[in-house]
Amino acid sequence: MKPIKYPQNLPISAKREEVIRLIRENQVIVLSGETGSGKTTQIPKFCLEAGLGAKGKQIACTQPRRLAAVSVAARIAEELGTDLGEEVGYKIRFEEKTSSRTRVKLMTDGVLLAETQGDRLLSRYDAIIVDEAHERSLNIDFLLGILRMLIEKRPDLKIIITSATIDTQKFSQAFGNAPIVEVSGRTYPVELRYRPPEEEEGEKSLAEAGVDALEEILLETGSGDVLIFMPTEQDIVECCDLISTRYQRWSLTVLPLYARLTSQEQHRIFEESSRRKVVVSTNVAETSLTIPGIVYVIDTGVARVARYTPSTGTFGLPIESISRSSADQRKGRCGRIQEGICIRLYSEEDYYGRSLYTPPEVLRTNLAEVILRMLSLKIYDIDNFPFVDPP
Numbered sequence: 001m002k003p004i005k006y007p008q009n010l011p012i013s014a015k016r017e018e019v020i021r022l023i024r025e026n027q028v029i030v031l032s033g034e035t036g037s038g039k040t041t042q043i044p045k046f047c048l049e050a051g052l053g054a055k056g057k058q059i060a061c062t063q064p065r066r067l068a069a070v071s072v073a074a075r076i077a078e079e080l081g082t083d084l085g086e087e088v089g090y091k092i093r094f095e096e097k098t099s100s101r102t103r104v105k106l107m108t109d110g111v112l113l114a115e116t117q118g119d120r121l122l123s124r125y126d127a128i129i130v131d132e133a134h135e136r137s138l139n140i141d142f143l144l145g146i147l148r149m150l151i152e153k154r155p156d157l158k159i160i161i162t163s164a165t166i167d168t169q170k171f172s173q174a175f176g177n178a179p180i181v182e183v184s185g186r187t188y189p190v191e192l193r194y195r196p197p198e199e200e201e202g203e204k205s206l207a208e209a210g211v212d213a214l215e216e217i218l219l220e221t222g223s224g225d226v227l228i229f230m231p232t233e234q235d236i237v238e239c240c241d242l243i244s245t246r247y248q249r250w251s252l253t254v255l256p257l258y259a260r261l262t263s264q265e266q267h268r269i270f271e272e273s274s275r276r277k278v279v280v281s282t283n284v285a286e287t288s289l290t291i292p293g294i295v296y297v298i299d300t301g302v303a304r305v306a307r308y309t310p311s312t313g314t315f316g317l318p319i320e321s322i323s324r325s326s327a328d329q330r331k332g333r334c335g336r337i338q339e340g341i342c343i344r345l346y347s348e349e350d351y352y353g354r355s356l357y358t359p360p361e362v363l364r365t366n367l368a369e370v371i372l373r374m375l376s377l378k379i380y381d382i383d384n385f386p387f388v389d390p391p
Contacts, residue, residue: 002080002081002082004045004048004049004080005079006042006045007038007042007079010037010038010041010042011033011036011037011038011183011184011185012033012037012038012039012042012043012183013038013042015181015183016042016046016049018181019031019043019046019181020046020049020050022179022181023046023047023050023052023127023158023160024050024051026158026178026179027151027155027157027158027159027178028151028158028159028160028161028175028176028178029159029160029161029178029179029180029181030160030161030162030163030168030171030172030175030178030179030180030181031043031160031161031162031163031180031181031183032162032163032164032168032180032181032182032183033162033163033164033182033183033184033185034164034183034184034185034187034332035164035185035187035287035290035329035332035333035336036185036187036290036332036335036336037183037184037185038183039131039162039183040063040068040072040131040132040162041072041075041076041079043061043129043131043160043162044059044061044076044088044104044129045076045079045080047059047104047127047129047158047160048103048104050158052126052127052158053103053104053126053127054103054126057124057125057126058102058103058104058105058124058125058126059103059104059105059125059126059127059128059129060105060107060112060122060125060127060128060129061104061105061106061107061128061129061131062106062107062108062109062111062112062128062129062130062131062140062143063106063107063108063109063131063132064108064109064131064132064135064137064139064140064287065108065259065284065289066092066093066108066263067263067266067267067284067289068132068289069090069091069092069106069107069108070090070092070106070263070267071267071270071289072106073088073089073090073097073104073106076088076104076106084097085097085098085099085102086099086101086102087101087102087103087104088102088103088104088105088106089102089104089105089106090105090106090107091105091106091107091111092107092108092111093108093110093111095263108139109130109137109139109140109143110139112128112143113139113142113143113146113373116146116377117376117377120377120378121150121153121154122150122154122157123154125157126156126157126158127157127158127159127160128147128157128158128159128160129159129160129161129162130143130144130147130159130160130161130162131162132162132163132164132287133161133162133163133171134163134164134167134287134325135287136358136360136361136362136388136389137361138361138362138365138369138370141360141361141362141387141388141389142362142370142373142387144161144171144174144387144388145385145386145387145388146377147159148174148175148386149379149386151175159175161175161178164287164325164329167357168180168182170388170389171388174386174388185332187332187335187336188335188336188337188338188339188340189335189339190331190332190334190335190339190340190341190342191339191340191341191342192331192342192344193341193342193343193344194343194344194346194347194348194351195209195213195216195343195344195345196345196346196347196350197209197345205235205238206230206231206235206239206300206302206345207230207235207238207239207242208242209300209345210228210230210239210280210298210300210345211239211242211243211246213228213298213343213345214226214228214243214247214278214298215246215247216343217296217298217341217343218247218250221295221296221341223276223295224276224293224294224295224296224338224340225276225277225278225279225291225292225293225294225295225296226276226277226278226279226294226295226296226297226298227279227281227285227291227294227296227297227298227333227334228278228279228280228281228297228298228300229281229282229283229285229286229297229298229299229300229303229330230280230281230282230300231282231300231302231303231304231319232282232304232319233256233258233260233282235300236256236257236258236280236281236282237256239280240254240255240256240280243278243280250276251275251276252275252276252277252278253273253275253276253277253278254278254280255268255269255277255278255279255280256279256280256281257269257279257280257281257282257284257285258281258282258284259282259284269289269291270291270292277293279291279294282303282304283303283322283326285333286326286329286330286333287329290333290336291333292337293337294333294334294336294337294340295334295337295338295339295340295341296334296340296341296342296343297330297331297333297334297340297341297342297343298342298343298345299327299330299331299342299343299344299345300345300346301321301322301327301344301345301346301350301351302319302320302321302322303319303320303322303326304317304318304319304320305317305318305319305320305358305364306361306364306365307364307365308364308365308366315365315366321346321350321354322354322358323354323355323356323357323358324351324352324354324355324356324357325356325357325358326358327344327351327354330342360388360389362387362389362391363389363391367391
């Protein structure tokens with residue numbers, strides 16, 4: 001592997017020596033970095049420089065989504081001057097690209113959890129990076145609980161938890177007051193506009209409201225890609241169809257983005273285009289993915305949220321208002337490369353009336369699957385499993 005270089009325009013590069021020292025001196029560290037700080041791509045390289053991922057061991061780096069695991073692996077491999085699948089690889093459901101030389105392995109948190117079935121001590125890894133831990137999915141919280149149990153049995157294992165600037169104190173306390181490193185984001189000013197629906201527009205769909213906001217941006221600006229957040233696949237398809245029929249004169253490349261698309265279809269968002277790009281996405285683009293070229297964001301303010309109702313025993317995915325921290329994450333998508341505009345399709349009063357954080361999934365979903373997984377891992381003291389937020 002070539003000597004490791006770091007992009008100097010990323011804020012985290014300035015913290016390199018401090019982070020490497022903390023990795024060497026502590027078993028667990030928590031890294032709090034805003035969107036655009038470079039934490040996702042540079043932390044695995046810091047681990048390599050700290051001497052990890054050597055002598056046949058690997059550095060595991062988890063991502064909440066398949067697309068992020070593959071794209072981050074490709075980016076790190078490119079920066080290290082190696083072919084994807086050699087020193088840097090990835091493993092997602094139904095697909096793996098690694099070799100006997102792989103030292104950094106990107107994967108979804110679900111894949112790493114699955115590996116605990118055959119190797120409860122995760123002995124092939126000497127470092128585990130849990131990226132985007134603030135998303136607090138069921139898999140992330142279960143994985144954090146397993147790692148809390150592992151640190152006593154594996155004193156050689158290094159754990160790095162990275163999060164947006166949300167609740168990092170809670171992660172630190174869960175791991176015995178682990179040190180927290182804070183890194184600022186590389187952001188430009190973002191103009192916020194609130195566009196709640198007018199009363200006479202009550203019948204308008206979310207897709208139509210999003211397309212109207214897009215017209216405002218297209219009329220005002222001549223370049224820069226646009227990211228529109230929609231709650232469901234159906235809303236995304238409707239929105240893409242409306243844009244394609246209504247705005248043909250603007251010569252746009254319109255791309256949907258949601259979990260059910262194939263990897264190939266999802267990867268189109270990273271391809272360069274001679275035309276202006278409009279990406280219409282669910283909340284998969286909220287944190288773990290950085291779509292190049294985004295200057296403008298249109299935020300509907302809603303998302304599908306998994307909910308379990310114990311009284312009826314039913315599980316649903318209702319569309320709900322997102323939290324303020326999620327809204328801020330969405331806004332942060334457009335201040336990455338130049339000054340941007342974020343149009344929120346709700347009022348400022350509505351924004352300030354929302355909860356600060358989205359409750360962790362473990363507090364709002366059916367835990368039957370998690371309990372079965374615990375039993376399969378021979379974890380029988382279920383009541384005392386060390387969740388960060390016990391359900």
